[in-house]
Amino acid sequence: MGLSLAMKILKSHLLKGELIPGEEIAIRIDQTLTQDSTGTMAYLQLEAMDIENVQTQNSLAYIDHNILQQGFENADDHEFIKSAANKYGITFSKAGGGICHQVNLEQFAKPGHTLLGSDSHTPTGGGLGELAIGAGGLEVAVAMARGFYFVKVPKIYRVNLKGSLPPYANAKDVILYILGRLTVKGGTGYIMEYSGEGVRSLSVTDRATICNMGAELGATTSIFPSD
Incomplete structure (x- = not known):
């Protein structure tokens, strides 16, 4: 069969x-995505791994969750994420650029590729035949730094x-x-x-x-x- x-x-x-x-396996990750609700911690963890560039084909940082600027906290998070994107070769989508899982589907999803994202609706990419999995920020940071993800089959x-x-x-x-x-x-x-x-x-x-x-x-x- x-x-x-x-x-x-x-x-x-x-x-x-x-x-x-x-059984637990390790798979190669082609793409990652983060959004600003989960991205700040993910990029702090990425910085702690002491790398120069991400190991994926492409990684994307979206600002689409906490975009209402009532205080300085969100703005500071956004600037930090933008600086991390510039430092590690990550594509940055600023506030107003669109919702992460929808923009990723339209612009970056590829049939037969793997996507790991720190957003619960990352699996939207499955509509194009991509194996798109939502995960925690640390797991996405590891995928960016090392290019793999551990998962039970x-x-x-x-x-x-x-x-x-x-x-x-x-x-x-x-x-x-x-x-x-x-x-x-x-x-x-x-x-x-x-x-x-x-x-x-x-x-x-x-x-x-x-x-x-x-x-x-x-x-x-x-x-x-x-x-």
Whole structure:
């Protein structure tokens, strides 16, 4: 039996361990993203690792969460993140540049690549066939500094989509239905992998919406095939 899409990506990025569900492996990370709510600590941790440049193909720092300037704290955080981006070769997106997971999908996501982000909706990138995983700031800092991420091999939860959506329904209805069936814990320990002839009728935006809300299932990530 052949490997699923997610397992193929894990296999192509495998640095250490075996692809056995529940076993810990190290995988190569192609891209990272942070946002300003989590980025300050991530870049403080990156500085402590004493590196010159990030080891990923590209890393991105977004300012999109704490952009209301009522005090000096947010502004100081933003200046620090910008200085870290300049120092380590990280692409910086200033306040007003857009929401991290959406801009990353539009501008940087690549089918078959891996993305590790310190934002819970990083899995939005799965709408383009990218293995996009949300993680803690320290884990993202390690990925930037060393280029790898340790994770326990998830199981694959395959969702077979049939037919097409009627005019009165949209992609959010699909993921809300799945949440209703599986609950907010139903995806824990799984990668939600969507397949079937119904995929063809969904736009990238539709697929990204479903992957975005896979976080509400507790899933490691969600992914659609790229066509």
